[in-house]
Amino acid sequence: MQSVNRALLLVNKAAGAAPDGLSLNQAAEALGVAKSTAFNLLKTLVAHGFLREERPGPRYFLGMSLMRLGDLVGQQLPVAEISRPLLRELTVATGLTARVAVVDDGCPVFLERVDGPGMVRFHTPLGCREAPHASAAGKAILATYDERRVREICQAEGLVAHTRSTITDVEALLADLERTREQGFAIDDEEEAEGVFCVGAAFLDHQNRCLGALSVTGIRAEVPAWRVLHIGQLVREYADRLTREMRGQSAELPPQSLGAHSRRGDGR
Amino acid sequence: MQSVNRALLLVNKAAGAAPDGLSLNQAAEALGVAKSTAFNLLKTLVAHGFLREERPGPRYFLGMSLMRLGDLVGQQLPVAEISRPLLRELTVATGLTARVAVVDDGCPVFLERVDGPGMVRFHTPLGCREAPHASAAGKAILATYDERRVREICQAEGLVAHTRSTITDVEALLADLERTREQGFAIDDEEEAEGVFCVGAAFLDHQNRCLGALSVTGIRAEVPAWRVLHIGQLVREYADRLTREMRGQSAELPPQSLGAHSRRGDGR
DNA sequence: CATAGCGTTCGACTATAGCGAACATGCTGG
DNA sequence: CCAGCATGTTCGCTATAGTCGAACGCTATG
Structure with a gap:
């Protein structure tokens, strides 16, 4: 060929x-x-x-065909369509750029983005893969997997350092994921790019497998420590809403309350 | 191959x-x-x-590659990037879905869209070509061409009827284009799809050749007769702003006031 | 348990895509 | 204004790479 x-x-x-x-x-x-x-x-x-x-x-x-086809990809994935209004709300609520990613082999692939109002624009092309260990979305996804699968993915991808703060040690990453599970959202504190701060949370399909993650991105200065908790809970909440809405459409399962912190999936 | x-x-x-x-x-x-x-x-x-x-x-x-590539198409065309904030404003100002198209062989190809707040969603994939004679954007574009070129394009594309109101006669189309030139914006009154109303206006490059068009789309009921003039002038105004902003970036020409109705290009 | 439908692998044949040289065209500098 | 160069375009020959068909394995179904 x-x-x-x-x-x-x-x-x-x-x-x-x-x-x-x-x-x-x-x-x-x-x-x-x-x-x-x-x-x-x-x-x-x-x-x-x-x-x-x-x-x-x-x-x-x-x-131009690529543009048309690229647009259709989103329509074939129901996620993009459903998440768009949520992203818009999330952007308004936080003042940050909101994005949604689906999982592909453990890595987040970003489908859709709603830019925040700030001056700063981030270079975040649609459809691009990000590192699982160095992005909020990636860590939110990994946190839904069990230890074995996380180690597999780390092996396959390699824990390359993007900045000084990137987690390059598997044990440290596992500890970070445990914290993520406890608080319900993942934090990327300049681990992917200098000066950039992200918060992410995973959403699930009807079998509680991880489908992808929502995340918000801003420059470090926009996110003082006292805002982190609030933003984190907001992202968590929107991710849960997305989970519910995805279920509402593809299967007619009852909205079955997700419980605030029930995303302890087993990763397979 | x-x-x-x-x-x-x-x-x-x-x-x-x-x-x-x-x-x-x-x-x-x-x-x-x-x-x-x-x-x-x-x-x-x-x-x-x-x-x-x-x-x-x-x-x-x-x-996923298609999504990434499709996103890049927009970045290679400066139009999409520049028009995005204008589309957002236009959507807010009119309450309608705003779109921007570039011209490709006389046809509008839609690059970017900002959906309006209404319940109704239009099936308008990005990157798709629309008929030049049956869409507001298309007629706004044709109105910048001279009669010969319009006839050429009609010949090539054929004036196929999409609805009962579609203009299928070249002479009638030319008359409609003349009206478009006079008022500064094009109207599609259920000519492309039943129940759908659009208003469009062309924007130009630094040689006053037509680059593409802005348009807003709503259901017929959302656009009563008394709103048409106001919306039309708004779209016209934003198209002129887009013209100016495109010039500001690609060439350092002075913003040289466009004059309210100076889009009488010769189309070549 | 049998069978039908699908995806997958393999080897042989020949059409097809690749190469290189020749031809056209459009710019640049003398 | 012309010459020269760099770039795009066309053409025919050849061997490679893509096509076919047939055989295999799997899963799903009656």
């Missing part, structure tokens, strides 16, 4: 090549193929709207 | 196959190829995250 591989790689290249786009020669060189080969690939991708050809001196950018 | 073609077709199939996803056999049949061929294609797409494989009984859905 060589040609398909190359085509898809090209799309990724075009994604990285902002804001000037990709030229034919760049494409050919990036793939290590002849110019004519890259030429054909590019034309095919353009024909399907996966790339956009901007003249003159053809430069290639991501195409 | 047969295999790439087939792969990209599969992605589109998977997009349409909501909410149950695509099975191997469906995929093979849809393409008219052997099962093993479809199998390889699917696996390759999954490896790149363009599709997601859900077990058991492997079903294929759109993958």
